Amino acid sequence: MLANSEQFLRQKNLIGGEWVDADSGETIEVTNPATGEVIGTVPKCGKAETKRAIEAAQTAFESFSRTSALERAQMLRALHDTIMDNQESLARLLSTEQGKSLMEARGEVGMSAAYVLWYAEEARRVYGDVVPSPWADRRLMVIRQPVGVIGAITPWNFPSSMLARKIAPAIAAGCTSVAKPASETPYSGLAWGALAEEAGIPAGVVNVVTGSAAQIGGELTKNPIVRKITFTGSTQIGKLLIKQCAGTVKKVSMELGGNAPFIVFDDADLDRAIEGAMIAKFRNSGQTCVCTNRFLVQSKIYNKFVDRLAEEADKLKVGNGLEDGTQQGPLINESAVETVEGMVADAVNKGGKIAAGGKRHSLGGTFFEPTVIANAKPRMRFTKEEIFGPLAPVYRFRREEEAIKLANETVFGLAAYFYTSDLGRAYRVMEGLKYGLVGVNEGMITTVEAPFGGFKESGMGKEGGHQGIEDYLDSKYVCIGGLGM
Numbered sequence: 001m002l003a004n005s006e007q008f009l010r011q012k013n014l015i016g017g018e019w020v021d022a023d024s025g026e027t028i029e030v031t032n033p034a035t036g037e038v039i040g041t042v043p044k045c046g047k048a049e050t051k052r053a054i055e056a057a058q059t060a061f062e063s064f065s066r067t068s069a070l071e072r073a074q075m076l077r078a079l080h081d082t083i084m085d086n087q088e089s090l091a092r093l094l095s096t097e098q099g100k101s102l103m104e105a106r107g108e109v110g111m112s113a114a115y116v117l118w119y120a121e122e123a124r125r126v127y128g129d130v131v132p133s134p135w136a137d138r139r140l141m142v143i144r145q146p147v148g149v150i151g152a153i154t155p156w157n158f159p160s161s162m163l164a165r166k167i168a169p170a171i172a173a174g175c176t177s178v179a180k181p182a183s184e185t186p187y188s189g190l191a192w193g194a195l196a197e198e199a200g201i202p203a204g205v206v207n208v209v210t211g212s213a214a215q216i217g218g219e220l221t222k223n224p225i226v227r228k229i230t231f232t233g234s235t236q237i238g239k240l241l242i243k244q245c246a247g248t249v250k251k252v253s254m255e256l257g258g259n260a261p262f263i264v265f266d267d268a269d270l271d272r273a274i275e276g277a278m279i280a281k282f283r284n285s286g287q288t289c290v291c292t293n294r295f296l297v298q299s300k301i302y303n304k305f306v307d308r309l310a311e312e313a314d315k316l317k318v319g320n321g322l323e324d325g326t327q328q329g330p331l332i333n334e335s336a337v338e339t340v341e342g343m344v345a346d347a348v349n350k351g352g353k354i355a356a357g358g359k360r361h362s363l364g365g366t367f368f369e370p371t372v373i374a375n376a377k378p379r380m381r382f383t384k385e386e387i388f389g390p391l392a393p394v395y396r397f398r399r400e401e402e403a404i405k406l407a408n409e410t411v412f413g414l415a416a417y418f419y420t421s422d423l424g425r426a427y428r429v430m431e432g433l434k435y436g437l438v439g440v441n442e443g444m445i446t447t448v449e450a451p452f453g454g455f456k457e458s459g460m461g462k463e464g465g466h467q468g469i470e471d472y473l474d475s476k477y478v479c480i481g482g483l484g485m
């Protein structure tokens, strides 16, 4: 059994069952964002290594696509158990390279295992159709087959679970994959290779390459063998990848940026709203695509809400994720801190009032104080831009229709949250929000059983739920004629 974090600190890439270095021997350093220390290196691979990984995945696909659904379900169950047997080591590694608190890291690894178990179950339910035939002597059916080799590109904010949502349905469907984790957090991605090996998944089914994003992404999108690209990351890179996929007409699934509104109506249960607000804003130091970007609060409850949110934000314990009691870790890098700092300055210049935090944390490095800005206005930068940090702007509104309009005034459409105790309003607002995920009186709603995915420039396709396997399958219509009936 794999035993400790060291075993997951794989400083090589997995291609066709072999752990290898970059052809050039070049490496990329990986640092701990809490301390700035170098944890290790990973290969700086490019086009040639990616091409080999794609070819290895294609070779593996020939036999893997013919395994039975039951066999693949059993492999996924073994993978689930391997993850859970190593939950603590994987969580420590994740916290070390990403910065999040150990508690959140354990939660993320648990979530990865949950996705794998869900797709172990879904693997056996990839049903086709028998279609009533308009011809007496023909029979019609629709069968579903794996699309082929998958390219999976993931970000640094959930380096374990974002790959779970891609690798698990790929295996369930009978696809093979080439994964490219973010260079900031490659070890949780490379760990998928080690875990797949340990769980007895055949060589070449899961390949992991690290290195130049443009070169690896370029090859994954241009190579005709790859039949689907699944990407989680910024809208900007998502758009680029969609364009690059046009040349070979690949399927694409995109989980892109968000600008989540969190609406609090006068009739809301304030305690519940504050509890949800803290999770929806400050989880992972505000670095999730479903994190609240804009609090929209109705006039009568506005002041109370700001005071309570500021009070709770002040209480958050900021520190190294590995230390006991830490609730908020560092931001991923200096540029993330500069973005948040810039947004605070912009808001203050335009009349925003700092109700909590507002500056770099006394711990130094990339730590930032949990921040609340009252008197937020549409002209401030964070109205349109994704914050991706522990900064909570609070806007004021008067009427229900105004709240829905403000909430929808964005190119994004991933997650939205609102709090009310009026049932009629709950339905009106829920139906009016142009978002792929809506939390009604709940601030954290992601679960493996439900489809995750955005509208508009937040992306296309769903991950999780029974929908999450769809994009890994082709539907084939078959007409069997000449039956002599």
Ligand code: ADP
Pocket: 153, 154, 155, 156, 157, 180, 181, 182, 183, 213, 214, 215, 216, 217, 218, 232, 233, 234, 235, 237, 238, 240, 241
């Ligand atoms: P973030 O802001 O979360 O880092 P990005 O969209 O920049 O979002 O990165 C998400 C993932 O996309 C990372 O794995 C990154 O290395 C990768 N990436 C960045 N640029 C490209 C590119 N040109 N082609 C393919 N992948 C890319």
